[in-house]
Amino acid sequence: MTYTLNDRPAAAPRVQNPITSPATPVSERSTAELVRLAAEQISTLVRDELKLAQIELTQKGKRAGVGVGMFGGAGVVALYGVGALLAAVIIGLATVMPAWLSALIVGVVLLAVAGLLALLGRGQVRKAVPPMPQETVAGVRADIDTITASVKHGGNR
Structure with missing residues (x-):
């Protein structure tokens, strides 16, 4: 959405143009008044x-x-969908082996995937620590050092 001066809050006065304002012509105003x-x-x-x-x-x-709420709702519905698909896989495997064994196989596969994701996630978190933007801090320190050095050299002249 684009905001314009027409969107100005009702309590806020409009800025007066010093040249066209009716009070006193610009040529008759003092510098202090203009400032x-x-x-x-x-x-x-x-x-x-x-x-x-x-x-x-x-x-x-x-x-x-609102968008985050919708994403959350989509996540809950997707979670139920994954649960239904897992139940279908277990029931499908139960046609060729005992039901307990098909549930065990699906559970072990899911835990292995979860473990792999946890290891990969831990590696990414380690790369992100510390959360301080080190390159930016180093750049700011270099800028401060440059300014300090130029002030010292400028003061000795």
């Missing part, structure tokens, strides 16, 4: 933009919540 007016307008503009950002994030958050 004050500019500061007021910038303040109003920033508040309005923050309010619009808040509205947009609220709307996006609601949509994301």
Whole structure:
């Protein structure tokens, strides 16, 4: 959704153009008055933009919540579907072997797949630790060192 100035909250006043505002012509205004007016307008503009950002994030958050809920519902239904398919596999194997043995075979295969996924997942988690963005931190430290060195050299001149 695109936001425009027309989406401005009702309580927020519109920014006045200092050239076209009816109070006093620009040529007759003092520099201090123009600076004050500019500061007021910038303040109003920033508040309005923050309010619009808040509205947009609220709307996006609601949509994301609905989407996550739908994904959760899909996961539950898929879980029941997998259970039904596993029951079908067990019943199908039970036609050629005892039912307990077919259930045991399916259970062992499922546990083996779960173990393999757990090992692979643990490897991925180990690669992600520590959660601090080390490359970014190193870049920021290098920037700070560069700025500090340039200030020291600039101060000695």
